[in-house]
Amino acid sequence: MRLLDKTSPAFLYQQVIDFVEHQQKIGALSPGDKLPSLRKLSRQFEISVPTVKQAYIELERQGRVCARPQSGYYLTALQARTLKPRPAKWSHCAPTTVQCRSMIEQVHEAVHLPDTVALGISNPIQVNPPDKTLARLMRSVLSRVAEKAVSYGPPIGDAKLRMQLAFRYQDQGVAINPNDILITNGAQEALSIALQCVAKQGDIIAIESPCFFGMIELIETLGMKALEVYTCTEDGVCLDELASAIKQHPIKACLFSTAINNPLGSMKTDEQRQAIVSLLEHNNIPLIEDDVYSELYFSEQKPKPAQLYSEKGLVMTCSSFSKTAAPGYRTGWLLPGKYEEQAKRIKRAQSCSTAMLQQWTLNEYIQSGDYDRHLCVLRKKLIYNCERMRALIAEHFPSEVCISKPQGGSVLWVRCQSHVNTGAFFQAALEKGVSFAPGVIFSPSGKYANYMRISYGVQWNEQVEDAVKTLGELVFDYSFKQLDQQQAVLKSLDKKSDQQ
Ligand SMILES: Cc1ncc(COP(=O)(O)O)c(C=O)c1O
Incomplete structure (x- = not known):
């Protein structure tokens, strides 16, 4: 157990921050994990509760932990880029009829496919x-x-x-x-x-x-x-x-x-x-x-x-x-x-x-x-899964991808690069044993083609982690293919203009 160096010129609260960072580096703490309580750490390091609190508040200010009232402080997925309000230009809509019925049907059917990790359905009770x-x-x-x-x-x-x-x-x-x-x-x-x-x-x-x-x-x-x-x-x-x-x-x-x-x-x-x-x-x-x-x-x-x-x-x-x-x-x-x-x-x-x-x-x-007892446990487990899933997506998806930071529920809303059409690789994902919900089905006028909904209401296991990696690979593949195609088109246009 590391102890704080009380003779060091470094502030004690900074040493607590270093301790949390170290725990994360060696894998003792992962996104979604609860940090030791203020009281426990103050006893462990023989320092005051306000000093530990100062460290946690600073970590919270930096977005590295989040405080959950009456529960404690939790490590967040640091590298996850959070989806911000007004992500794209909002064009006013006219009343419309649904245009994405067949995709909705496919998402429903995928829920019952055998040997498929169902990240496309929101079924929070699976957590508990x-x-x-x-x-x-x-x-x-x-x-x-x-x-x-x-x-x-x-x-x-x-x-x-x-x-x-x-x-x-x-x-x-x-x-x-x-x-x-x-x-x-x-x-x-x-x-x-x-x-x-x-x-x-x-x-x-x-x-x-x-x-x-x-x-x-x-x-x-x-x-x-x-x-x-x-x-x-x-x-x-x-x-x-x-x-x-x-x-x-x-x-x-x-x-x-x-x-x-x-x-x-x-x-x-x-x-x-x-x-x-x-x-x-x-x-x-x-x-x-x-x-x-x-x-x-x-x-x-x-x-x-x-x-x-x-x-x-x-x-x-x-x-x-x-x-x-x-x-x-x-x-x-x-x-x-x-x-x-x-x-x-x-x-x-x-x-x-x-x-x-x-x-x-x-x-x-x-x-x-x-x-009510079950609801308490369910909420805690969902909070935990949410951060783990955000961290996993941030790790395996392209760095341009932004992820929602939900205030409840059991799903993440993920925005891919603007040229990515998530519906285009829905079937490929099913063939690889993963389902997700393509963004297009969340809008009757077909907005959100470059978004996807991923559920964290799952029993966490290795298959879930592999499924997220698979989705990340599909997003990478799709975006590379699109860029190759765009470059090929540009080249052929260049050639044509040279010949003229
Ligand atoms: C926002 C929302 N409303 C309603 C429903 C339907 O709920 P129920 O299964 O109770 O019919 C769902 C189910 O996914 C939902 O996500």
């Missing part, structure tokens, strides 16, 4: 699967419910689960009654019902850009048009852009990830969320908030739902247990605001009810306290 606990609870439920296990459930869902959800919203200040909650088949059904409550074929729906491709497909399937609104890598959909879009287009509703955006990982402050709600309610435009990632925040506090700020009942909140517990259970919910009657009618017409066994199991899971 709660399958055993849920299986135990489901067995216990089954032993008690007898023939009810195979009967129809009420269209609005299990009363106890709705009660649990209401408590969780009430904790955040939302005055919601269990009867105001509708249980759905995942968040996707909640989004679909919400859209059908407020818009019809041909209507314009404002979405974030980039936007989760499931929303884009849904809008298209319902015959509506999507209008992309510029969304910042740090704090989500841009208020000014939204205000100007409202002036230019008859927007029927907005469909935004109000907590954490997929794929950007951006997160609004509660004040910014409130400002969006008041702008929309002032213009009588309903807001459909997609809240599926709100439990996977990396900051100190869970983001508040936009629902909290609604005064006119125009906010409809959609969420689910898919990103936190069990996507296969297909259990989500909708807070329909003032559209309660329409929502219940559409739910009955669309799918009658949602499977009960999963709802009873999830109710027990929350009630036991296991769900």
